[in-house]
Amino acid sequence: MNIDLFKKLFEEDCISEESFERIKNTSHAPLFSLHWELKTLLYLGVVLLSTGLGILIYKNIDTIGHQVILLIIAAISAGCFFYCFKHKKPFSKELIKSPNSFFDYILLLACLSFLSFVGYLQFQYTVFGTNYGMATFIPMILLFYIAYEFDHLGILAMGITNLAIWMGISVTPKQLLLNTDFNSQTVIFTYIFLGLLLLLAAYLSTRISFKKHFRFTYQHFGVHLSFISLLAGYFFYYDSGVSFLFMLTLFALAYYIYTDSFKYNSFYFLLLVVLYTYIALSSLVLRGLFSMRDDSSITLSFMYFIGSAIGIIFLLINLNKKIKSA
């Protein structure tokens, strides 16, 4: 820290003598943090080791045999889980800090190896038969449980993606995927449902104050999924009147997210809501302009984009101010 600067600040009576002394002390022997470097090395170590082991097992599959490999993977997973359960702090509805810096990584390793265990089991022995829903359902439940039990946001995100995979499979089974003309209607509706479900989860997390800090992750996935799938729905039904229903839902949702982002002072969701709504509005305006079947519609649409983008900039700047003062 810059001693001269703080000396000047001290003379200007901006900081107390006590604070000035503290700054003088710390700047005599500044500590150099290796936190970031060591964490990166740790992470790289976990990734390299697990990849290396994976390839090693894969290459020697003929000599080792499937049971042994399964046993090894299960042993790693079980060992890691054992460590985590032994060292974990008691469950709480609030944020729990992980006991030490290795804990998160070991938990991650446990979950990843569990996933490959189930995957291997299914691939080699088809334990779940052709019931793919079951094969994704069990890891999903486990991931959500682990995420809540150990308070791990990364594993929560993994759980959410697993949920999406599970739902995708349940709605469009393999047979439908194999046919080229599979019904994208169902996919759209599933994703709208999933997005709204996640938004509900985000809402409930704070409402019943159960792991409040998970709200962001749920909301993040929920907002993207529901906006994108609503837009997809609009374009899918472009020629029929139903498309406007999607737009109406989108605007209603946008309003909800908008008020919500003010409640939590979230710039991120505010930006998302503005941009997604802008896309939706622009597609409506362009539709209107091009339905005129006039030569001027191209010029008009260019003008629309210039004007509206300037408008959105001022809107964003103002909303930013509003959220700051809120």
Next chain:
Amino acid sequence: MIIYNNLWLANLLIREEAEKACKADAISIDEQKKIEDKYSVGFYTPNIFIRVGLFILTCIIVLFSGGLITLMVSDMHIVDTWGYSLFLGVITYIALELIVRSNNHYKSGVDDALMWISGGLFVAAFMIIQFNTTNEISYSRISFFIFLLALYYALRFTDMLMTAVSLLALIATIFSVWKGLSSWGMSTMPFLIMIVCSGLYLLSKGLVGKKLTIYYTNCLSVVQIISLLLLYFAGNYLIVQSLSTTEAYGGSYGWGEPTEGKVPFAAFFWIWTIAIPFVYMYLGLRKKDVILLRSGLLLIAIAVFTFRTYYNVMPIEGALCIIGAILLGISYSVIKYLKTPKHGFTYEDLNEDNLMDKLKVESLIVSETFSGTQAQNDQTRFGGGDFGGGGASGNF
């Protein structure tokens, strides 16, 4: 030279210091507030999300404005002349100056967008002139022009990315000029680049904290990082060899066959490839210089990669396992060793917002590596899933 209000820039620096001191618990929040009240800053600098939004919207505006003008003049057949690009570039640049001067935008997204678009248009205009006047493309002239332009932007707007562009363009200019100068240009190239880069590094290191460059601290860090990396790459065996074979075999790149073609002073380049990362790390630890230390860490990986390209000591999986285990062992023991701070080093996160911390490199790597598995839609229908950081919290 700087377009911004110098008093505000100075106040911004004071505020940053106060914030750092507040994060380190040296001064109280009230005191920080008092300092902020006293040293006011009139810049408009929104947070990163709004900045991204403004950047996108400004790009839309410029794109459609340009499109509209082009539409109007499309009958006059001037669209593909250099004057037209120059004209658009000048208009964008004037808009940039106006926005920054009258609305006090400072790294707000609007100025970033205008800066890059106007720069791109100027370069486009220059390139069209080049194509019109001569038949052969002169890389050295184009890169020299980019160097001058980016340097101007970097100096005027204290922009870090522009600094990086200008530095890379400078090295590219030196490379292409020296290459064309004489027949021994290619063989002396590594040494020339080394000298230039070490000179640039020492220069930027010496300029840090001087009164003249007080507002360019971040830009100077960028210069340091890039010159250190280029200094290493200039002597990296793989790069030296592929460049020299490119020359010998008439311009075709030969990444695939690294063993053919001999490199003079091979021993020197091998020592350089292996030793320099460790030298960086050693110096970084001794001088407590984050930039040196992290460059060294990064370059070790590249040194290993280079080595493996030429010598297959063991199969990849064995190497991965051993390196992974070693890394785990090293980091584990260092963390244990530094449980209580020793020799001025600590494992504790001091919360100092360094340049690289802001980039959140680790979380980027995490999401990068784990999202890869999702794409493989294999028979078992298992995706590792998108994953957002090892226990990283997200309060935005």
